[in-house]
Amino acid sequence: MPSCRLMRKNKLSGMTNGATARLGWALSCPLSLYVHIPFCVRKCPYCAFYSITASPEDMDKYLDALGQELQLWTSLSGDKLHAQTLYIGGGTPTVLSAKQWEKLILILERYVDFLPFLEASVEANPGSLRADHIRLWRSWKITRVSLGAQSLDEGELNWLRRPHNAYDVADSLAALVASGQDVSVDLLFGLPGQTIQSWHRTIKDCLRFGIRHLSIYELTLEENTPWGENPPKGLTASYPLYRFAQWYLPKRGFTHYEIASFSLPGHWCRHNIAYWQGENFLGIGASAWGYLDGYRYGNVKDIKIYVKKISEGKLAIADEELLPTEQAARESAVLALRTMWGVSGRFFRRRWGWKAYRDFCDTWRGLPEDCKITCHGRYALSPKGFRVANSLWEEFL
Secondary structure, eight states: OOOOOOOOSOOOTTSOHHHHTTHHHHHHSOEEEEEEEOBOSSOOTTOOSOOBOOOHHHHHHHHHHHHHHHHHHHHHHTSOEEEEEEEEEESOGGGSOHHHHHHHHHHHHHHEEEEEEEEEEEEEOTTTOOHHHHHHHHHTTOOEEEEEEEOSOHHHHHHHTOSSOHHHHHHHHHHHHHTTOEEEEEEEEOOTTOOHHHHHHHHHHHHHTTOSEEEEEEOOOOTTSHHHHSOOSOOOOSHHHHHHHHHHHHHTTOEEEETTEEESTTOSOHHHHHHHTTOOEEEESTTOEEEETTEEEEEOSOHHHHHHHHHTTOOOEEEEEEOOHHHHHHHHHHHHTTBSSOEEHHHHHHHHOHHHHHHHHHHHHTSOGGGEEEETTEEEEOHHHHHTHHHHHHHHO
16 A cells, blocks of 8 residues: 655645645545546436536547646645545446547546555446446446436336436346446435335346345435426325335345445445545546545536636636534534444544544434434444434534
């Protein structure tokens, strides 16, 4: 494992002095790397993530900018970045052609040292996944594919206006599992007409393909989306559907290791765990965000502005903050409570100090007994706690 080095005393335009002063150490140590590919076939009416449709030429320019951004970050560390996990998300990374994927891989290899036992994940959509993608990922370093199916029900997919059908989902799942990749599926619940029976059928059909990870998300109507501005009618109550998943999936050998995620033992997503455990991660690309030793930043949410700033030799940072210790401690607790491991009292005290730990314990004692588990110095939410987690997290924030 590479040793950590102190940073060079240089500063890039687009970053404050206070931020620059603490980044070199974080950037020279092992971290997690997120790469945002903000392109889609079309925009789904409920999606709040930044994405656009674009020409192949614009995609190529964007990939060039990703390489330039990595070069800017490595100029702060003085060496290649050392990645223990990689996550390529979107948008829809599978809208990139095989040739564009080869270009992206060369960029990453140039600026990133991928450590042993790397977990490398990529998001894929059934409508745009091709055999060329799978062959290329297998020949490189990709170990895990997250398929944005959202449903296996044709009526639900039509209502969601997804650019694929149930047959596309089945074909993609069969091909990915046959390739030997660790396969995860994303599903939405709370859709009109969705019942326990139809939800059961969707989950069961996914498991039949041999997937090892499942993420389930309640359909939420975000601001600045078509459905956020003009909400659809007839949404199904989500609580019973979530509770059914909590009951059914463990019976099929899946562990509920994070509030929205279930996996077979040992097949959880290490990259996401790094987020929840407050580890350092670097996000590159338009709208990507990162966290490095208490410094949190977000890139601009506009591809043209992003490419322009990067081409001028500037980081494309739009928002940044150095978290005060008290705020960082509270947020650390909330993130850890997303997982079955929860908060380790010993680690929390060592990282944030006794005062922050006492404040955490004071809040913890006020939570309902049936929503929490305290065992051997660990503090975690119970299954019921997961179901009402949003209201519990507010107590800490």
